[in-house]
Amino acid sequence: MAKTENSKKNGYIDSQPDMENDNSIYAYPNLSVNKDGIIVYANGDVSRILGYSRQELIGMEAAKFYFKPSERKKFLKKLYSEGEVHDYNLTFKTKDGKKVNCEIDMAVFKDSEGNVIGHTGILKDIKLETELRLKLEKDNKKFFSVLEQLPAYVCLYDNDRNIVYANKYLRQRFKKYKDKKCYEVFHGKDMPCEKCPILGVFSSGIPAVFQTVQLDNKTYEVHDYPFTDVEGNKLVLELGINITDRIKAEERLREANEALEIMNKVLRHDILNDLNIALNFCDLIATQDEDIKQRVMNTISKCVELIENTGELERAFNRKIDSNGIKLSDIRTKIKELSKNYPELKINTIGNCKIIVDESISTVFDNIVRNAKVHGKANNIDISLKKEGKNCEIWISDDGVGIPDKYKDKIFNEGFSQGPNKGLGLGLYISKKIMEMQGGEIEVRDNNPNGSIFILRFKSDDIHEIC
Structure with a gap:
C-alpha cells in the first residue's frame, strides 16, 4: 500500500491496471503520461518512433517532444474536455531533431476513486503506418492474385454453408454461386447432403479431406479447413483439386497391369496351340506331300510371327481406341x-x-x-x-x-x-x-x-x- 501511495504522490503508474474495457486505448496502450506531463510508460514502439530508449523516456516531460508547443495545448484541451480523442494528428520531434508525423488515440486515465491521474493511449507513426498499410495491401493483392491463378477452386463458407468468397476458377465453373448453398452450387440439389463435411468441420474444428463427383461430372479432391477471419468470424476454407485425369490414369494403369497379365496368357495360349499342330505333323514330315510340309512350316512361322507381334498386341490393350492413330x-x-x-x-x-x-x-x-x-x-x-x-x-x-x-x-x-x-x-x-x-x-x-x-x-x- 505504501508503494501505491508513494506512486500516486510522485504521479507515476507502476503498471497498467486490469480494466474490463474493450477499448484498445486502455487494453493495449504504448504511451502513458501523468497529469504533470511526465511520461510514466512507453513501450518499444514509442522508443523507435522518438529515437530514445525506454529507460530515457520514463520520467521525461512529454512537452519536450512536441514540435510546436501550441499544438500540445490544443491537443490537451480537447483531450481533457472530451475525455478521449481518436486519429488526432500531431508533429513530434525525435532525439536527432527530425520531424515525425504521428496519429494519436488517447483517453483520460483515472484511478479507482475517479480522480484524473493522466492520459494513456496509442502513438502511431503515420509514415510507417502508411508504409505498412500499403505493404499489406500489396501482399493481399499478391495473395489474392495467387488464389485467382490457381488451377483449383478456393472458396469460403459461412456457418449457413453460403459461399462468401470464390476464386476465379470457381467463378468460371459456376457463374451463379452468390447467395447459394454449397449443395446447390456443386451438386444441383435442393437439400443438404446427408453427411455434410462442411458442417463436420464447423462442429469439430478438424480439417477434412474427401473425393466427390460434382455437378459438371468432374471428380475433385476436396480439402476443408476451419478458418477465422480478421473480424473473428468462423468460416470454412475449401480447396478443390480436379483429379478426373488422375483417376482416369489410375484406371488405365489398372487396365495396363491386367493387360500385361493377359498378354502373357495370349502368347502362351496361341503359341502352344500352333506348336501342337506342328508336332502332330512331325511324324509325317518324311512324307513327300508338299502340302503337309507347307502346313507345318506355316504353323511354325505363325509362332514366330506371334512373338514378333506381341508388342503390337500389347499396345492394343494399353490404350483406348484413338481414331487419329x-x-x-x-x-x-x-x-x-x-x-x-x-x-x-x-x-x-x-x-x-x-x-x-x-x-x-x-x-x-x-x-x-x-x-x-x-x-x-x-x-x-x-x-x-x-x-x-x-x-x-x-x-x-x-x-x-x-x-x-x-x-x-x-x-x-x-x-x-x-x-x-x-x-x-x-x-x-x-x-x-x-x-x-x-x-x-x-x-x-x-x-x-x-x-x-x-x-x-x-x-x-x-x-x-x-x-
Whole structure:
C-alpha cells in the first residue's frame, strides 16, 4: 500500500491496471503520461518512433517532444474536455531533431476513486503506418492474385454453408454461386447432403479431406479447413483439386497391369496351340506331300510371327481406341488372312463393313474359328458383316455341334474349358477382353439347325466411323 501511495504522490503508474474495457486505448496502450506531463510508460514502439530508449523516456516531460508547443495545448484541451480523442494528428520531434508525423488515440486515465491521474493511449507513426498499410495491401493483392491463378477452386463458407468468397476458377465453373448453398452450387440439389463435411468441420474444428463427383461430372479432391477471419468470424476454407485425369490414369494403369497379365496368357495360349499342330505333323514330315510340309512350316512361322507381334498386341490393350492413330481396317482382308490359316474349313463372307480396330482383332477371329473347328467339329463357317445404326456387327456362324446352354454363360470366363479336346480355357476369355478394350461386345447364340453363332458388336459414337 505504501508503494501505491508513494506512486500516486510522485504521479507515476507502476503498471497498467486490469480494466474490463474493450477499448484498445486502455487494453493495449504504448504511451502513458501523468497529469504533470511526465511520461510514466512507453513501450518499444514509442522508443523507435522518438529515437530514445525506454529507460530515457520514463520520467521525461512529454512537452519536450512536441514540435510546436501550441499544438500540445490544443491537443490537451480537447483531450481533457472530451475525455478521449481518436486519429488526432500531431508533429513530434525525435532525439536527432527530425520531424515525425504521428496519429494519436488517447483517453483520460483515472484511478479507482475517479480522480484524473493522466492520459494513456496509442502513438502511431503515420509514415510507417502508411508504409505498412500499403505493404499489406500489396501482399493481399499478391495473395489474392495467387488464389485467382490457381488451377483449383478456393472458396469460403459461412456457418449457413453460403459461399462468401470464390476464386476465379470457381467463378468460371459456376457463374451463379452468390447467395447459394454449397449443395446447390456443386451438386444441383435442393437439400443438404446427408453427411455434410462442411458442417463436420464447423462442429469439430478438424480439417477434412474427401473425393466427390460434382455437378459438371468432374471428380475433385476436396480439402476443408476451419478458418477465422480478421473480424473473428468462423468460416470454412475449401480447396478443390480436379483429379478426373488422375483417376482416369489410375484406371488405365489398372487396365495396363491386367493387360500385361493377359498378354502373357495370349502368347502362351496361341503359341502352344500352333506348336501342337506342328508336332502332330512331325511324324509325317518324311512324307513327300508338299502340302503337309507347307502346313507345318506355316504353323511354325505363325509362332514366330506371334512373338514378333506381341508388342503390337500389347499396345492394343494399353490404350483406348484413338481414331487419329488407327486406320480403318478392312474386315474382309482380315477374314481372307484367317482363311489361309484354316484351309480345311470352308469360310464364306457376306456383306461388308469397315470399322476402327487394331491388329488384335485377328486374335479374336482366330480364337473363334479354332474353337469351332477343334471343339465344335465344324466344316463350314459363314461370316456376315452388317451395319446396325452406329454399330457394326460381325456374325460368325458354324455348322458344328454347338454349345450347350449350360455353358453359354461360362465360355468367356478365364480358365473355362470342356469337352474331350479341352485346352487352357483362355481363347474365348482373351477374345472377350480384346473386344472390351476396343469398346465392343461379344455374345454367343445357337445356330439353326445346329452349331453356334458368335456375334462381335463394335460400337461408335461417330456414325462416320462405321461404313
